[in-house]
Amino acid sequence: MNQDLKCIPLVEEGEASLIQPIDLEGFRNHNRGKTKALVDKMMTEEEAIMQFVKNGDYIGFELYGTVRCPMSLTRALVRSGKTDFRLAGQGVHELDLLFGANMIREIDLTYIGLEVYGISANLRRRVESGDITKVVEWSNAGITWRFKAASMGVPFVPARTMLGTDTLRKSSAKVIEDPFTGEKIALLPALILDVGFIHVNRADKYGNCQIDGISGFAFEMARASKNLIISAEEIVSTDEIREHPDRTIIPYYLVDAVVQAPYGSWPGEMSSYYERDEPHYKMFIEKQKTQEGTDEYMKEWVYDLPDHKALLEKLGKERLEKLSLKEDLI
Amino acid sequence: MTQEYSPSELLICLASRVMEDESTAFIGTGIPMLAASLAQTMQAPNLVPIFEFGGTGAILEKLPLAVGDMRTYNKALAASGICDIMETAQRGFVEFGFLGGAQIDKYGNLNSTVIGEQELPKVRLPGSGGGNDVGSTCWRTIAIMIHDKRRFIEKLDFLTTPGFLTGPGAREAAGLPAGTGPYRVVTNLCIMGYDDETKRMKLLSVNPDVTVQDVIDNTGFELLIADEVSQNEPPTNEELRILRKQIDPDGLYR
Numbered sequence: 001m002n003q004d005l006k007c008i009p010l011v012e013e014g015e016a017s018l019i020q021p022i023d024l025e026g027f028r029n030h031n032r033g034k035t036k037a038l039v040d041k042m043m044t045e046e047e048a049i050m051q052f053v054k055n056g057d058y059i060g061f062e063l064y065g066t067v068r069c070p071m072s073l074t075r076a077l078v079r080s081g082k083t084d085f086r087l088a089g090q091g092v093h094e095l096d097l098l099f100g101a102n103m104i105r106e107i108d109l110t111y112i113g114l115e116v117y118g119i120s121a122n123l124r125r126r127v128e129s130g131d132i133t134k135v136v137e138w139s140n141a142g143i144t145w146r147f148k149a150a151s152m153g154v155p156f157v158p159a160r161t162m163l164g165t166d167t168l169r170k171s172s173a174k175v176i177e178d179p180f181t182g183e184k185i186a187l188l189p190a191l192i193l194d195v196g197f198i199h200v201n202r203a204d205k206y207g208n209c210q211i212d213g214i215s216g217f218a219f220e221m222a223r224a225s226k227n228l229i230i231s232a233e234e235i236v237s238t239d240e241i242r243e244h245p246d247r248t249i250i251p252y253y254l255v256d257a258v259v260q261a262p263y264g265s266w267p268g269e270m271s272s273y274y275e276r277d278e279p280h281y282k283m284f285i286e287k288q289k290t291q292e293g294t295d296e297y298m299k300e301w302v303y304d305l306p307d308h309k310a311l312l313e314k315l316g317k318e319r320l321e322k323l324s325l326k327e328d329l330i
Numbered sequence: 331m332t333q334e335y336s337p338s339e340l341l342i343c344l345a346s347r348v349m350e351d352e353s354t355a356f357i358g359t360g361i362p363m364l365a366a367s368l369a370q371t372m373q374a375p376n377l378v379p380i381f382e383f384g385g386t387g388a389i390l391e392k393l394p395l396a397v398g399d400m401r402t403y404n405k406a407l408a409a410s411g412i413c414d415i416m417e418t419a420q421r422g423f424v425e426f427g428f429l430g431g432a433q434i435d436k437y438g439n440l441n442s443t444v445i446g447e448q449e450l451p452k453v454r455l456p457g458s459g460g461g462n463d464v465g466s467t468c469w470r471t472i473a474i475m476i477h478d479k480r481r482f483i484e485k486l487d488f489l490t491t492p493g494f495l496t497g498p499g500a501r502e503a504a505g506l507p508a509g510t511g512p513y514r515v516v517t518n519l520c521i522m523g524y525d526d527e528t529k530r531m532k533l534l535s536v537n538p539d540v541t542v543q544d545v546i547d548n549t550g551f552e553l554l555i556a557d558e559v560s561q562n563e564p565p566t567n568e569e570l571r572i573l574r575k576q577i578d579p580d581g582l583y584r
Binding site (some may be wrong): 027063064065067068073089109110111112113115116119120123124127128130135137138139140142143144145148159160161162163165166167170175183184185186213214215216217218219220271272276302309 | 347381398399450451455458459491493500
């Protein structure tokens with residue numbers, strides 16, 4: 001240790017300890033160990049979860065609202081019986097299922113709600129009862145820049161957000177006087193996920209992934225995940241990927257499992273593929289208001305269906321085609 | 331003679347009129363989306379709506395239902411991701427930002443996190459989402475609120491999103507970008523701004539059939555009153571026609 005090194009004093013720090021410690025060397029070593037060979041990573045939702053998810057893992061889902069939501073993976077995770085997860089919480093429908101099944105213990109929370117439909121009753125039940133033992137607050141930029149820090153392989157990024165608020169006070173961020181300008185700046189700690197779940201428009205069997213339209217925080221979260229499980233509407237050839245390499249936002253070496261999941265975001269929507277199933281979603285909004293309603297919903301739409309194929313059969317071609325914006329998705 | 335209109339339609343029109351042409355606005359779910367869409371057809375055809383998950387410069391022909399749905403980048407100029415949008419605001423490119431919450435105080439600070447204590451709360455609310463970021467980095471923020479004493483209160487249960495914090499100079503002292511902060515509060519009763527010196531909320535104009543006393547009676551803190559409180563114009567027939575025929579034909583916000 002250099003004795004001349006001057007430590008920058010903290011001006012303020014959030015009260016919460018880190019839910020996921022920052023282990024950059026562990027992350028580097030893990031990444032070194034991942035195969036760089038082009039190997040076939042196709043498997044089912046169940047196989048991917050069996051192989052790459054453990055009880056107590058720190059997990060995250062990438063999506064926005066109900067758009068491009070990895071729902072087939074979420075349902076398989078609920079059915080797997082694995083539990084006691086720690087979570088990066090920016091979510092809508094998928095997290096309600098995890099709360100309904102009481103699988104979450106700690107959350108780095110930015111927004112969990114039902115957008116225009118209001119507050120998530122399942123979030124309320126779990127937090128207000130203490131089933132979730134720790135909630136740490138962040139903003140959307142805050143949590144995304146935490147992924148960005150992990151993606152950069154550095155311990156934190158500085159940011160001019162969350163300052164002066166209870167959001168920062170109840171976070172694990174720290175505030176210093178920036179050594180270059182002397183102004184106060186928030187430091188957002190890197191967030192490395194044990195497992196990330198992302199649903200994409202198309203991927204090849206090796207895990208090269210392309211997303212149409214806006215990409216939310218897929219770029220950053222994919223690079224912040226030790227294990228990355230991808231579901232894709234369509235599996236395409238690598239030649240097709242190579243035709244538009246500029247559209248590959250997740251290259252294969254980040255990916256551990258590739259699951260083919262047409263309508264994988266149902267009942268949510270998928271940009272340029274299909275619309276949200278609004279009648280079903282509204283039915284869910286009513287059901288989630290009580291634990292009994294949530295249990296009934298989960299029995300019918302999660303537990304009683306062995307896999308995603310069974311869900312698609314239950315929904316039927318006609319219903320799915322009504323939602324479709326594209327021909328021949330299934 | 332103007333037609334009848336709903337409280338939501340009035341809020342949409344008032345919020346829409348605040349937006350300026352050839353400026354940028356960070357748009358959240360709900361009323362701000364309709365307000366931005368209306369502004370594009372009225373005084374601000376070159377308004378650039380910015381949605382946090384990556385849509386920049388969409389033409390809002392159909393009402394988006396979520397901040398990430400396809401309509402947020404309908405015929406847009408760019409489709410990127412949340413980092414790009416948040417960093418764009420942090421660099422000072424975004425003029426207006428819309429906010430909401432369960433509680434607001436006299437400095438325009440907002441709570442959308444909890445009622446009660448943060449640990450084991452009485453009511454767990456959705457959390458900051460992009461709210462804190464918009465309130466931290468956009469130049470001028472506009473809060474859209476239902477006006478009553480439970481929401482306009484002296485002390486927030488939790489300060490999620492920064493307004494002027496504790497008063498003049500507090501934002502800069504906390505490290506937030508200089509010259510940013512709350513600009514307007516649009517409610518079902520009135521429009522408020524902020525006093526230049528004290529940074530406290532100040533009544534500027536009242537909605538049709540609302541008195542200054544009505545506003546005071548529904549505000550849980552001492553509100554400053556402008557020397558001359560003006561009257562807000564009700565929605566015009568043209569605004570209502572565009573809202574009902576083009577923007578919200580399904581009547582989701584009627």
